[in-house]
Amino acid sequence: xxxxxxxxxxxxxxxxxxxxxxxxxxxxxxxxxxxxxxxxxxxxxxxxxxxxxxxxxxxxxxxxxxxxxxxxxxxxxxxxxxxxxxxxxxxxxxxxxxxxxxxxxxxxxxxxxxxxxxxxxxxxxxxxxxxxxxxxxxxxxxxxxxxxxxxxxxxxxxxxxxxxxxxxxxxxxxxxxxxxxxxxxxxxxxxxxxxxxxxxxxxxxxxxxxxxxxxxxxxxxxxxxxxxxxxxxxxxxxxxxxxxxxxxxxxxxxxxxxxxxxxxxxxxxxxxxxxxxxxxxxxxxxxxxxxxxxxxxxxxxxxxxxxxxxxxxxxxxxxxxxxxxxxxxxxxxxxxxxxxxxxxxxxxxxxxxxxxxxxxxxxxxxxxxxxxxxxxxxxxxxxxxxxxxxxxxxxxxxxxxxxxxxxxxxxxxxxxxxxxxxxxxxxxxxxxxxxxxxxxxxxxxxxxxxxxxxxxxxxxxxxxxxxxxxxxxxxxxxxxxxxxxxxxxxx
Amino acid sequence: xxxxxxxxxxxxxxxxxxxxxxxxxxxxxxxxxxxxxxxxxxxxxxxxxxxxxxxxxxxxxxxxxxxxxxxxxxxxxxxxxxxxxxxxxxxxxxxxxxxxxxxxxxxxxxxxxxxxxxxxxx
Numbered sequence: 001x002x003x004x005x006x007x008x009x010x011x012x013x014x015x016x017x018x019x020x021x022x023x024x025x026x027x028x029x030x031x032x033x034x035x036x037x038x039x040x041x042x043x044x045x046x047x048x049x050x051x052x053x054x055x056x057x058x059x060x061x062x063x064x065x066x067x068x069x070x071x072x073x074x075x076x077x078x079x080x081x082x083x084x085x086x087x088x089x090x091x092x093x094x095x096x097x098x099x100x101x102x103x104x105x106x107x108x109x110x111x112x113x114x115x116x117x118x119x120x121x122x123x124x125x126x127x128x129x130x131x132x133x134x135x136x137x138x139x140x141x142x143x144x145x146x147x148x149x150x151x152x153x154x155x156x157x158x159x160x161x162x163x164x165x166x167x168x169x170x171x172x173x174x175x176x177x178x179x180x181x182x183x184x185x186x187x188x189x190x191x192x193x194x195x196x197x198x199x200x201x202x203x204x205x206x207x208x209x210x211x212x213x214x215x216x217x218x219x220x221x222x223x224x225x226x227x228x229x230x231x232x233x234x235x236x237x238x239x240x241x242x243x244x245x246x247x248x249x250x251x252x253x254x255x256x257x258x259x260x261x262x263x264x265x266x267x268x269x270x271x272x273x274x275x276x277x278x279x280x281x282x283x284x285x286x287x288x289x290x291x292x293x294x295x296x297x298x299x300x301x302x303x304x305x306x307x308x309x310x311x312x313x314x315x316x317x318x319x320x321x322x323x324x325x326x327x328x329x330x331x332x333x334x335x336x337x338x339x340x341x342x343x344x345x346x347x348x349x350x351x352x353x354x355x356x357x358x359x360x361x362x363x364x365x366x367x368x369x370x371x372x373x374x375x376x377x378x379x380x381x382x383x384x385x386x387x388x389x390x391x392x393x394x395x396x397x398x399x400x401x402x403x404x405x406x407x408x409x410x411x412x413x414x415x416x417x418x419x420x421x422x423x424x425x426x427x428x429x430x431x432x433x434x435x436x437x438x439x440x441x442x443x444x445x446x447x448x449x450x451x452x453x454x455x456x457x458x459x460x461x462x463x464x465x466x467x468x469x470x471x472x473x474x475x476x477x478x479x480x481x482x483x484x485x486x487x488x489x490x491x
Numbered sequence: 492x493x494x495x496x497x498x499x500x501x502x503x504x505x506x507x508x509x510x511x512x513x514x515x516x517x518x519x520x521x522x523x524x525x526x527x528x529x530x531x532x533x534x535x536x537x538x539x540x541x542x543x544x545x546x547x548x549x550x551x552x553x554x555x556x557x558x559x560x561x562x563x564x565x566x567x568x569x570x571x572x573x574x575x576x577x578x579x580x581x582x583x584x585x586x587x588x589x590x591x592x593x594x595x596x597x598x599x600x601x602x603x604x605x606x607x608x609x610x611x612x613x
Contacts, residue, residue, distance in 0.1 A: 103594040197575040210573045239580040240573070308557040319534060326535075328607055330598035339613045345537030357536050361546060362553060364534040365522065378560045380570035385563065387571060419549050420556050436574030460575075 002488070003028055004166040005481065008075055008223045011169065015058075015074045016066045022074030026055035026118045029076040033120065033167045039148060039486055041140040042161035044081050046121035047088055051076070058116045071226055073116030078168045080159045081122040082129050083214065084203040085109055092205045093137040094127045096351025100330045106203025107238065108172055108214050108231040115230055120168055123158030127353045128322065129174055129207045131155045132182060132425035135416055136355040143412070144187060145484035146450055150409040153183030153425075159217045160187040165487035170218040170227045174204060176211045177310055178405075178429025181441035184217055185404035185453025188443045188484065190224045190470065191217045193429075195461050196436035197242040199228075200235030208317035209240075211310075211433040220480050221442060221471040225249035228463065247464045253471040258292030260469065263397035267303035271427050274407040276447025281403045284444045284454045287476045288401070288469070298393045298400065302385040303431060309386065310430040311423055312366045312379035318356075319363030325351065358419065387435040390459070399465050400457040402428055404441040408450035428455065438463045442470040444477050522554045523547065 003011065003025055015022055030048050037043050058074035079085060082092045084102035086109075091097040105113075113119065126136035134142040134157025142157040144150040145165045152161045156173025160183035163171055173180040175193040184191025192215040199214045206212060216227035229249050235241045264285060273281070289295050327334050327347025335350075337343035352360070366375035393400060405425060415422040432439045437460055444454035454473050458466035474480050483489030527547040531538045538546065592605050601608040 100598050103590055103597060195575075197577075236580060236582065240575060240577055242576055244576075302563070305560060305563045308560045311553065312557050312560070328599065328609055329596075331600065334600060334609065337610055340610050341535065341613075343610050344535040348535055349537030352536070357531075357538065357542075358546060358549060358553075360534050360536060361527065361531050362550060365526075365530045365550070365554070368530060368533065375557065375560070377570055378563070378565060379557075380572055381565035381568040382560055382563050384568050384571040385565070387574060420552055423553075 002032055002166055004032065004169060007220050008169055008226055009071060011075060012071045015062050016069065022055040022058040022062065022118060023052060025074060026051045026076055029120055029167060036165055036486060037167060039143065040145055040161050040165055041142045042123055042158040042167065044091065044093065044122050044124050044139055045089060047119060051118050051120050054118045058118065061116055070115040072112065072230060074118060075169045076118045076120050077112060078120045078123050078162055078171045079109060080125050080156050080173045082125060082174055082205045083109060083172055085122065088122065090122065092128045093125050093139055094351065094356065095138045096325050096331045096347065104203065107200035107235045109203065111231050123162055123171060125158055126155035127356050128205065129155040129176055129179055130318065130355050130359055132422050133415065135412065136353060138353050141412060144409045145486040146188065147409065148486065150411055151186065153186030153409060155179040156217065157183045160184050160189055160191065163189045163217050163219060164484055166483065170216055170223050172214055173217050174212055174214050175433065176207050177314060177433050178426040180215045180217060181404050181429050181439060181453065181455060182425065184441040186409040186451065188451030189217050189219060190221050191215065191441045192224050192228055193432060193439045194228065194232065194463060195438045197240050198461065199231050200238040200241045202235055202237035206321040208314040209321060210317060211314060221467055221474050222250065222253060225253060225467050244461060249463060249467055252464050252468050255468055256291060257288050257469055257472045260399065261294045261296055261397040262288060262469065263296050263298035263393055263400045265298050265300040265400060265402060267300050268402040268428055271406050273403060274447065277403050277407060277452050280445035280447055280452040281454065284473055285401055288472060291472055291476065296397055298396060300389040300393060300431065302382065302389050305382045306386050306431040306434060307424065307427050309379040309382040310434060312375045313383065315359040315363030316366045316376050319360045319367065322360055327351065383434045386431050390435045390437055394459040399462065399469050402455045402457065404429060404453035404455040408447045408452055432457050436460065438466050440466045440470040442473045443479055444473055522550050
């Protein structure tokens with residue numbers, strides 16, 4: 001039993017009541033990580049000094065003003081390594097950023113740390129967040145605590161595993177095509193992909209700028225809502241951050257689903273769902289119906305083209321964003337090159353892994369003269385159709401229910417030789433990124449002992465509804481507190 | 492709940508098209524080894540011949556899969572480059588503290604006299 005099993009508000013009350021100190025909680029998190037993480041590989045680096053310093057500051061605040069201390073004061077968290085942290089190495093799990101120490105922190109980091117969180121360190125991910133299994137990290141694979149022979153999901157695999165194994169209370173990830181929701185589903189935690197622009201991207205190392213969003217991963221829907229509340233809102237440093245006021249994500253969580261119209265897209269059930277995943281999904285839909293929701297079949301007809309559109313648009317934007325990775329301003333250096341071109345080629349060849357090179361090439365191809373109209377422009381038009389599908393759907397229903405992924409966690413190495421099989425892992429998550437809408441993955445059940453997530457998609461700025469439906473699933477499923485075998489749970 | 496504004500259709504956000512001499516006619520078909528080599532060179536990836544061969548085989552499959560886009564009826568559909576309420580953000584024209592030269596150069600491998608140092612362009 002670890003204190004880290006408790007939800008954040010419970011820990012907050014215990015910290016306020018001085019049952020233990022934030023420093024004691026931080027030490028427990030660091031010791032637990034030291035003990036369990038060698039088998040899991042969720043952290044790329046721990047920052048114990050920073051954690052203990054922040055915990056001591058949190059203790060001072062909790063002592064001076066216990067009733068005024070924020071709920072996140074003294075709570076251990078960690079960040080995906082694509083999120084810049086001032087003075088702490090940030091690599092995006094790529095060799096080309098080995099040794100890069102950002103001179104500033106991302107806005108999300110500043111916002112959390114102003115509230116007194118305890119930052120434990122930086123979490124593993126697929127290189128530049130490109131991947132669905134966490135096997136593309138240049139440094140290590142992250143393993144699934146429910147079965148060490150299986151992947152954690154990606155690209156925010158470290159962020160999901162650190163929560164699933166109760167190493168951190170909550171983490172931040174980023175979601176470009178499903179990179180928060182997918183690993184959340186594979187590891188049995190809650191993951192939120194906010195509406196595009198709801199959370200500042202300042203200080204997020206860019207993958208595909210029109211799709212990327214930062215969001216929380218946590219044990220419970222309430223914990224995720226607490227973190228989202230802290231990081232959401234307009235930021236003058238990110239011109240795509242939305243000026244709309246931030247909703248109260250906590251107030252409506254327990255209102256249930258009675259009277260809500262929930263849509264089930266028929267196309268999402270035609271993608272070759274694993275039998276166990278289908279059973280969990282159908283069981284959840286029945287449960288929500290019994291709770292009073294009105295279930296309606298809907299159609300998102302462009303689904304069949306969404307995957308193809310995404311795998312043109314995301315690599316195209318990546319090929320442009322990653323042009324800055326030239327080894328000059330950061331990175332391992334230019335070697336013994338005698339011309340600038342040689343220097344670039346040396347840095348980029350040595351610095352990028354196979355998947356990143358594949359996507360840069362694909363993106364450069366899609367944008368290149370002669371192919372632009374056939375691929376990039378066409379994909380952007382299909383993107384319009386995907387967004388229109390959702391517009392039509394949300395005129396009919398309040399939220400959409402779907403499996404988060406067609407399967408539960410697959411075996412390490414199972415899809416690495418077949419890029420298209422790996423890409424297809426995102427087929428049910430990436431349409432939400434193309435349309436910019438909100439989504440949550442919440443643990444809904446198990447298939448052959450592996451966690452299975454239910455995805456709740458909401459309209460533009462529909463986080464309140466998504467979280468409310470997800471909370472009902474969490475209450476009905478009653479599994480949020482089950483621990484994986486690595487982490488203290490029974491077989 | 493805030494309503495769904497839908498996709499705002501704007502054309503200016505564009506990762507950039509790469510123009511290069513010798514580019515083929517507009518088409519959607521298979522990608523061969525020589526094309527993969529040309530594209531990879533444009534992207535300054537420094538790939539070896541063996542790496543290019545592997546990549547060409549993989550891209551063949553991927554490009555063929557994304558080729559299904561040609562079946563979508565988009566004849567009257569505008570392009571979406573970015574969703575959301577994208578608007579210009581301005582601030583008062585006053586000097587603010589930014590990164591100093593030392594901080595800005597802190598991660599550079601080779602520097603001299605407050606500048607980045609790189610091989611000559613030839």
